[in-house]
Amino acid sequence: MPFRFCFFACAFLVAAQNTAVRAADSNDNPLMIESALPYHYPQFDQLKDDHFVPAIEAGMREQLKEIEPIANNAEPPTFDNTIVALEHTGRLLDRAERTFDNLNACNTNPTLQKIDKEVAPKLSAHRDEIHLNPKLFARVQALYDQRDKLGLDPESAYLLERYYKDFVRAGAKLADVDKEKLKKVNAELATLQTDFEQDVLKERNASSIVVEKKEGLAGLTDDQMKGVANAAKAEHKEGQFVIQLQNTTGQPLLGSLQDRHLRERIMNASLSRNSKGGEFDTRNIVMRTAQLRAEKAKLLGYDNWAAYQLEDQTAHDMPTVNKLLADLAPPAVANAKREAAEQQKVVDQEKGGFQIAAHDWDFYSEKVRKAKYAFDESEVRPYYELNHVITDGVFFAANKEYGLTFKERHDLPVYQPDVRVWEVYDRDGSPLAVFIGDYYARASKRGGAWMNAYVQQSGLFGTKPVVANHLNIPKPPPGEPTLLTQDEVRTAFHEFGHALHGMFSHVKYPRFSGTSVPRDFVEYPSQVNEMWARWPEVLRNYAKHYKTGEPMPQALLDKVEAAEKFNQGYKTTEYLSASLLDQAWHQLQPNQVPTDAFAFEADALKKGGIDFPPVPPRYRSFYFSHAFAGGYSAGYYSYLWSEVLDADTVEWIKEHGGLKRENGDRFREMLLSRGGSADALGLFKNFVGREPYIEPLLKRRGLEKAPGADDTKTEAQKIPNG
DSSP states (O other), rough: OOOOOOOOOOOOOOOOSSOOOOOOOGGGGGTTSSOSSGOOOOOOOTTGGHHHEEEHHHHHHHHHHHHHHHTTTOOOOOOOIIIIHHHHHHHHHHHHHHHHHHHHHSSHHHHHHHHHHHHHHHHHHHHHHHHOOOOHHHHHHHHHHHHGGOOHHHHHHHHHHHHHHHHTTTTSOHHHHHHHHHHEEEEEEEEHHHHHHHHHHHHHHHEEEEEEOOGTTTTTTTHHHHHHHHHHTTTTTTEEEEEOOOOOSSSSGTTTTTHHHHHHHHHHHHHTTSSSSSTOOOOOHHHHHHHHHHHHHHTTTOSSSSHHHHHHHOOHHHHHHHHHHHHHHHHHHHHHHHHHHHHHHHHHHTTSSSOGGGGGHHHHHHHHHHHHOOOHHHHHHHGGHHHHHIIIIIHHHHHHOOOEEEEEOOOSOOOOOOEEEEEEEESOOOOOEEOOOOEEEOTOOOSOOOOEEOOOOOOOTTTEEEEEEEEEEOOOOTTOOOOHHHHHHHHHHHHHHHHOOOOHHOSSSSGGGGSSOOOOHHHHHHHHHHGGGGGGHHHHOOOTTTTTTBBHHHHHHHHHTTTTTTTTHHHHHHHHHHHHHHHHHTTTTTOOSSSSSHHHHHHHHHTOOOOTSSSSSSGGGGHEEEEEEEETEEEEEEEEHHHHHHHHHHHHHHHTTTSSSHHHHHHHHHGGGTTTTTOOOHHHHHHSSOOSSHHHHHHHOOOOOOTOOOOSSSGGBOOHHH
């Protein structure tokens, strides 16, 4: 949708014609009309693959028909006949795109992938046809030029400002010859992004490591053994054992496997994904994407793609982001090297005769953690059963903080049997939203975790939100409990923070709904919500043994808390490495794009002072979907930037009493409900009453203080404001 960007969960949806069998009768297509189910909930039980293309094509045609009278209106432009009129366009296309994009991400198949891949240029051309319409832009600009005289309310004034910027950033001011160049670039980029995402998924599914004998898996728990045996059955390799890769460089079983050669096989398979030749190799896609993005930025008047992207974020510019990453890299690497030295002592004591490598890190860091904190990750998992975590943890915290209640609904259709649906009721008992929980991993689902909206809140249309969370938790064998890791628990709370952002939206215009905020701000509310995962009252309510119902012993709770800062050097370094790669690719001039992607990666890490081989990037360029498929290009720094705001906000909440309704109501009213209807950083400042400070983040991650810093919050410790 050209005017309603899905800022968090959605990839750039693409669709076009001639790729699927047309539905015989559009009246039988459930996407053609708004769903009659509660909240306009999608009719998943009636949807077929061949419904999507007709609906998307009809949506494009309909929107262009809606645009025509706005652009050609003989009356002088007004806010209502131009800006509000634009907000009314494209509802069919928005509905069809959202439904397709979301299902293609969480439950794809070859037909959906073909639709996505083959028709990307058509939707790109559709967006360009609207944004590059000179008559339409002339009306928008005329209103923008007299904006101070229109007497608009704050949300409407901000909407006008955003529309003008959207058009300009899309190329509306370019000469006709440059508009044609831009259209070609956009079409090719849309295709490349789709190719990249699909190749990453296919390569991940094709890169499983097969182990012939059980003896080779020494160190795995019973549950982990069941998991690899179950994976073998799923891949029709009965009698063997299969280790399936997740999307990040690090792999979960590396912390348990005793066989160093097997650990090395797993790490090498992970690191070499999409870059070892064959049909899924993405190196050329990465370089071509970098080239086209650099050319597009130049066309639009920017030095490079990063400058173009960052202008519209709260960080605003490259120097601000580069300084943040550069300031944190040295202490992060220093901490990682100290952690590696501790692990090396264990290797030497065991007379291992080798230096710690990337495939050793998880295994030996677990040994160090056990020695330092008498804490084993496997100790906590029996207390983290999925249903308890969600209903007695995530939902419990939302009830305490915001007054929400949840009722599971079994009458609404789902697209996959494991998916669960809840209706959410507000603090006064009135219906608020529908929440969809899709928690298990499967081959048809992209990696990672995310939130998306099927229906956005809008005062203009009177719609309430339908939002979903997606995780990738390995599904246990039938009859076995789903026991989560510490990180999976954190992720569940994190993604629900995004869901709250969508559900609490209280804006008039759909352009501003829910998570429609700058990319480097969208992670902030979700990261704040992580704090409740470890909040004593919440933890006591959900951390109960799945067999006995006994709460987690206080001694184990203390170990969990004490171990929180453990391995932060590694975690920060792997994240910064990926962030620096993202910036390196996107701060290139068109004539600087390399021909050797491997050498470029190595040089970028070295220049960034973060080339520490035992800690590889969280994502290498070739399977870095955030940067080359989704909307985080030149924006992966956002998680860290948001964590500055998050850590500062958590301190504020703690200072004001923690888990209580007053704090929740304030956060909701002053920030979560506002969506993108006001300056993002301004919303943060209004909530805490001042500029943000970086000190809470440094404290949380166990990093050294900035040079010359003391315990006083000074101007130097405030994060830059661009």
